[in-house]
Amino acid sequence: MFPIQVLATILLPFxxxxxxxxxxxxxxxxxxxxTCFILIPNxxxxxxxxxxxxxxxxxxxxxxxxxxxxxxxVFTLYQISAGGFxxxxxxxxxxxxxxxxxxxxxxxxxxxxVLVACVYFAGSLISWNVTxxxxxxxxxxxxxxxGVAGAYTSLDLFFFFLFYEFAVLPMYLLVGxxxxxxxxxxxxxxTLMLLAGSAFMLVGFLAMYFSSSVHTFDIRxxxxxxxxxxxxEFQNFWFPLLFLGFGVxxxxxxxxxxxPDGYGSAxxxxxxxxxxxxxxxxxxxxxxxxxxxxxxxxxxxLPILVFLTIVNILYAAxxxxxxxxxxxxxxxxxxxxxxxxxxxxxTLQVAGLNGAVIQTLSHGIVAAMTxxxxxxxxxxxxxxxxxxxxxxxxxxxxxxxLFVAAAMAxxxxxxxxxxxxxxxxxxxxxxxxxxxxxxxxxVLFPTxxxxxxxxxxxxxxxxxxxxxxxxxxxxIKEEAKDGSFIEILPIAFLLVVSLAVGLYPxxxxxxxxxxxxxxxxxIGGFK
Amino acid sequence: xAEKFRPIYLLLKNKYxxxxxxxxxxxxxxxxIASIFQWFDDxxxxxxxxxxxxxxxxxxxxxxxxxxxxYVQNYALVIFGAVAVIFLIVSF
Numbered sequence: 243m244f245p246i247q248v249l250a251t252i253l254l255p256f257x258x259x260x261x262x263x264x265x266x267x268x269x270x271x272x273x274x275x276x277t278c279f280i281l282i283p284n285x286x287x288x289x290x291x292x293x294x295x296x297x298x299x300x301x302x303x304x305x306x307x308x309x310x311x312x313x314x315x316v317f318t319l320y321q322i323s324a325g326g327f328x329x330x331x332x333x334x335x336x337x338x339x340x341x342x343x344x345x346x347x348x349x350x351x352x353x354x355x356v357l358v359a360c361v362y363f364a365g366s367l368i369s370w371n372v373t374x375x376x377x378x379x380x381x382x383x384x385x386x387x388x389g390v391a392g393a394y395t396s397l398d399l400f401f402f403f404l405f406y407e408f409a410v411l412p413m414y415l416l417v418g419x420x421x422x423x424x425x426x427x428x429x430x431x432x433t434l435m436l437l438a439g440s441a442f443m444l445v446g447f448l449a450m451y452f453s454s455s456v457h458t459f460d461i462r463x464x465x466x467x468x469x470x471x472x473x474x475e476f477q478n479f480w481f482p483l484l485f486l487g488f489g490v491x492x493x494x495x496x497x498x499x500x501x502p503d504g505y506g507s508a509x510x511x512x513x514x515x516x517x518x519x520x521x522x523x524x525x526x527x528x529x530x531x532x533x534x535x536x537x538x539x540x541x542x543x544l545p546i547l548v549f550l551t552i553v554n555i556l557y558a559a560x561x562x563x564x565x566x567x568x569x570x571x572x573x574x575x576x577x578x579x580x581x582x583x584x585x586x587x588x589t590l591q592v593a594g595l596n597g598a599v600i601q602t603l604s605h606g607i608v609a610a611m612t613x614x615x616x617x618x619x620x621x622x623x624x625x626x627x628x629x630x631x632x633x634x635x636x637x638x639x640x641x642x643x644l645f646v647a648a649a650m651a652x653x654x655x656x657x658x659x660x661x662x663x664x665x666x667x668x669x670x671x672x673x674x675x676x677x678x679x680x681x682x683x684x685v686l687f688p689t690x691x692x693x694x695x696x697x698x699x700x701x702x703x704x705x706x707x708x709x710x711x712x713x714x715x716x717x718i719k720e721e722a723k724d725g726s727f728i729e730i731l732p733i734a735f736l737l738v739v740s741l742a743v744g745l746y747p748x749x750x751x752x753x754x755x756x757x758x759x760x761x762x763x764x765i766g767g768f769k
Numbered sequence: 770x771a772e773k774f775r776p777i778y779l780l781l782k783n784k785y786x787x788x789x790x791x792x793x794x795x796x797x798x799x800x801x802i803a804s805i806f807q808w809f810d811d812x813x814x815x816x817x818x819x820x821x822x823x824x825x826x827x828x829x830x831x832x833x834x835x836x837x838x839x840y841v842q843n844y845a846l847v848i849f850g851a852v853a854v855i856f857l858i859v860s861f
Binding site for chain 2: 503
């Protein structure tokens with residue numbers, strides 16, 4: 243009976259959302275689909291507050307399924323041939339200051355909308371067994387999703403910033419209250435570092451606002467001002483600051499230490515959402531805001547940024563080798579993969595940037611999957627210390643198998659999503675052009691490739707230590723059980739998405755290219 | 770044969786020691802480098818730079834808080850001194 247109820251709660255709203263928004267939304271009576279996308283998690287939060295505690299999980303699952311249906315609707319509604327921003331919703335808000343409520347998606351943000359919904363859905367199911375202060379937990383979790391949903395669909399920098407801050411604050415409470423280990427320290431560190439990064443962001447936004455002749459926060463207009471309003475000196479000065487501000491979100495070296503501590507302490511669904519969705523906002527924002535508005539700055543700082551991102555990839559991968567905590571390995575792996583995204587952006591080349599977008603999607607799905615699995619193993623074995631874990635594959639064969647699949651997706655096995663993103667990034671870096679007389683990419687390209695080998699070493703080491711080999715602690719073996727239906731469902735779902743991107747990447751790459759190809763033309767990147 | 774060409778026999782029998790070389794490269798060299806990186810990440814980046822920033826802020830706050838004595842006389846003295854300094858600067 244139980245699985246049937248769950249499946250009904252998933253499928254009915256999914257189908258309803260898909261059916262309800264069937265009409266072309268450009269018509270006069272059309273529903274504002276993106277506003278609904280932002281409203282659903284926020285309304286769910288208020289509904290959870292107002293209803294009895296035993297409704298909580300069902301409301302959250304219902305809202306997440308509705309969100310998923312809506313996201314797939316956006317995915318099918320976006321017309322690649324037309325390109326540009328679609329499903330635009332525009333309401334003047336503070337007109338004399340140039341601030342408006344402006345939503346819209348292009349190919350890249352359509353992929354991010356799908357990513358947000360997938361991780362929200364999986365996170366809702368993974369949190370099914372949260373028993374401590376369930377209502378508050380789900381309220382904050384839903385608000386976090388509402389924040390990132392807004393950040394990925396906003397085309398106005400003011401609202402973009404507002405939604406981003408909305409997302410960071412629930413994270414602080416989620417880590418601080420429902421976390422494990424040094425949770426207060428981790429929550430404080432994560433929030434302070436992310437807020438410090440957003441201070442750079444805000445200053446950069448204001449600089450662009452005041453330097454533009456039209457005084458607007460509209461991303462579409464700011465992106466076209468690079469030739470007319472923003473002088474090369476202006477761009478050279480502000481691009482690195484914006485890159486740093488967005489880079490802190492993406493855990494760029496040396497501002498990455500919030501990430502392992504934060505994820506190490508965060509409850510499972512919070513680390514899934516943060517690693518999968520909020521962290522991806524860093525790379526996304528560089529492509530969305532910094533590159534179109536300040537392309538000269540990007541070219542000027544390219545050698546240093548390329549070096550920094552390669553250090554990021556390799557450094558995090560090497561540090562991951564020596565971690566003693568299961569979740570810290572995954573956290574450093576996430577830092578390394580986000581470095582690959584930034585490296586792809588720095589190629590300023592069509593394939594490289596497309597790779598960065600696909601890798602953002604892939605990292606979101608795969609990181610959510612691995613964090614979910616670590617959370618489940620921790621819940622059953624009551625320890626994350628690698629020295630105590632061992633031989634769990636016999637006790638939990640399904641979870642073990644899923645972890646191997648997740649590890650392979652991280653490593654970049656063909657057929658899974660990680661391969662598509664990484665392949666395109668490395669292809670792009672090889673094809674990328676000269677800078678200052680020599681081709682920095684063809685020198686550094688082999689070192690970046692090395693990261694794949696390192697990733698394989700630390701993931702295979704994890705699989706070997708945790709799931710294979712002898713059982714080190716007999717208590718763990720006695721208590722550990724395989725995942726239940728409700729635990730396996732979200733991970734299997736994410737695996738299916740990863741397989742879909744890996745086996746047939748064309749619709750995803752086409753969507754990404756609808757954003758990237760015009761951007762490369764506009765900023766004069768490499769083809 | 771094995772007795773006659775003992776060194777070659779051993780080399781071939783151990784498959785040119787390739788497995789040993791790989792094992793040594795990963796376990797000794799790579800994990801050795803990783804230990805150094807791990808130390809750097811823990812001690813320099815995390816404890817040094819990140820927590821150091823927090824420590825510096827706390828210390829500066831502590832030093833500045835010494836000026837907040839709560840005695841009105843102290844504040845009046847500082848105001849008087851500041852006025853005197855401004856007066857001296859303006860008059861010369």
